[in-house]
Each structure stands twice: as C-alpha cells, then as structure tokens.
Amino acid sequence: MTLRGIVFFDIDGTLVPSVSSASFLAARLGHQQELDDAEQRYSAGELTNEQVSVIDAEGWRGVNTSTIDRWLDDLPLIAGIDEVVAWCRSNRFEPVLASLAWQPVSSSIARRYGFTKNGGPRVGVSGLTYDGTVAEHFNEYDKRDRALALAAERAIPTQRCCAIGDSRSDIPLFDALPTSLALNGGASAREAATAEIDTQNLADTVPWLQQWARGLD
Template identity: 30%
Template sequence: MDTSSDCPWRLVVSDMDGTLVTGTTACTHLGAWIGHAAIEDLEERFVRGGISDREVAEDYAPFYKGIALADAVEVMSRISSIDDIGLGVAMLRQRSVEAFIATVSWSFAARALADLWGFSQVCGADLELARASGLFTGRVSRHFEPEEKVAFVAEHCRRAGIGMEQVVAIGDGRSDLPLFKAVGFSVALNASSDARAAASIAVEEASFLAALHAVPDLLG
C-alpha cells in the first residue's frame, strides 16, 4: 500500500562517520588497510578542535597515491556499521522519501556505502582520481565543509520543489550542527553533547531504524 501521501517528510540526510559507521571512521578504516596509522592522530586532533577538515584531508590525501578506487570501495564494504541501514532505506523508499549520505569525509567512501545500502546521493570531500587508470593521485580535488552540507541539501530541495522543512537530518557531531539548524527535524544518534543539545531528539541505539522511528510520522 502506498502511504506516501500522509508522510510530511521527503528527504532523510544521514552523516557517515559516527552515525552510520560505528567504532571507527572511513579514514581510519582505510588507513589501517593502506598501512598508515597517521590518520588516527589527525582525527584525534580534529575531535579536539586542533585541526580542520581541510587540514585532515590535505595531510592524508598523499597516502592514497596509486591506490585503486575499486580496491578502496571493496574495503569500505567491510566497515563496521550500525544495524538495519539497508532495511531503513528501503522502508523510506516505500514512503517516497529519498535518503542521502552527507559527510565531510571522502565522497568516494560515502558513495561506496550508499551503493551498498541504497542511498541515492552523497556529498563529501573529493579525492582526485586519474580516470584512465582508476588510481588516486594523492591530491584533494575538492574540500567539503560542514556548511556545505546545507548548500548541498538546499540545492536538491530547490530542484525537487520541496522545502527544507521537509528534510530530516541524522548525525552525531559538530559537522552536523549547521544542517540540524536548517532542516525540519534532526536526530542526534549516539551523539556528542553539542549534537544532542542542537537536535530535535536524541537516540541512543545501534540501529538506523531506531533513528527513523524517532521522527514523527516518518515511517507511519
């Protein structure tokens, strides 16, 4: 039965690291595979506020030089994640609600997980790829800041003819705060105190479905 007509929401945007991915981050997971532990120090400094997303990307991008995108995508399929993600996305689709991943981490990592779980679009920092060889060059082709999550979602809403008030954001940390402020409803999932304070509701569950069920009238 089509129940989309009574659903006030049209888009769910989820963060990746700390939200869908648990116990690690995409960069740490990939770094362990590449064989460089330097990213752990970079990410600890980022969490403490001592380094920006841009600096993390610039410092770590060279380690990817010569790595094949296809191999990195396969590694991403083995990352630790919360439960029920694919099921949750499928249930959203039944309600005619799109699902995106928005991250300040690598967009290729988000795209790998989006393809795995059924999310339709992603945004994030772009690692330059030599198209002919399928190998990363070790350079950042585009940085991505937390405020750009808002611009990405707003542009989609403009094209789709929907309002930002029809968007749900799910996240766990400071990179999610601008989007939390811009959308109709926000869920802090296993989140920091700042994210919990900024969100419409906080959920402490290792389940994507638990976050979706916390949104009024989303899944019926």
C-alpha cells in the first residue's frame, strides 16, 4: 500500500486528556506531587524537559518493567482513538506518535491502537528493573526532528504531513509542517497551529482531517 501522508499525534494533553502519562505513573510510584510541580514549571518555561525527565526517572528506581507495562493498561485516554486510527489507515495515512512521553507509554498506546511509535525519552534499565537514570533524553526539538526523519524515511514530503497536539512541546513540529491542529490546546499551541478544536472525542477531528486530505489531491 502506498502512503498518502502521515498524521502525527501528541500523547500528553492530546491522547491523554486529564493528567499526563508521567503524572499517572508517578501517582503509583509515589512522587506525583514532585513531578506535577516540575511539569508545571516546564509549561511555564522555567525547567527544560531534560530536567523534568531526571526528576521523574529517579522515581522509577527499583521498579520492574512489567509493573509499568501493566499499569499503562489502565492509562485513561481520550474517546474516539479507534475511529481516527481506522480513518487514517483506510485513507492511507500513517498514524504516528510524536511525543515527549516515556517510551513505554508510546509502546503501550501503539500496541493498543495501531499507531506507529517514534521516539521519546528512556529510563535506564538494569536487567528487568528501572535504574532511576535517564538513558536517553528527548526534547521538543528531538520530537520534531524524529518526525521529519520518519517522513523522509517514508519518502513523504512535509506537505503531506500534519500534526495534532496541545502544548509547548508541539510548537517546533507545528512550525515545521504546513498544517497542524491544536486539540484542547494551550494559548501557545493555538497560536502556532493552523487550526484549533476543543473536544473530548478524538473522532471530532475527522472532518478536519478529511478537509486536509482533500487539499492533497
């Protein structure tokens, strides 16, 4: 099957609508308040994503990888994901995750819904146990660069790519693509995106995707 294009989806604040995936896990790991404070400071531009990752990763120390995977089965996600992924697949658009969420989060969502995972930071692992370090940092510019690299690998020009996200971490990718949607977005994401929508059902983005797809013909 020949791809027509790629749709990039953010995770935290977009597919995970309430708390971030990191905060969801931190609540079970016992450091949610510290992590939430760090994420708020990141949103305000006071901390880098790398600094937040170091704070969060320490809370994973000594936890088995299978425990995290099991908890992620309960991660609350926005309604309508199945419908949107089905639309993408039936119209020959690859649905790709572009996110700063930890790689186990992307892997879990990709497995459950049929997205392509593409990057993200990694917590270090020793055997089958997380060691509390950051094995790979991944910021908003890495997110953009990894998305553009995947498009190039697929021989898909940026004109045939769009992105759906909600926050500061989406802005570099929004700026690199001709079409983007701020979904329940913050002020900075709305300003950077070419369109915006507020909804609690991802399927409500399908009319926007259809309009974008028609413009590619």
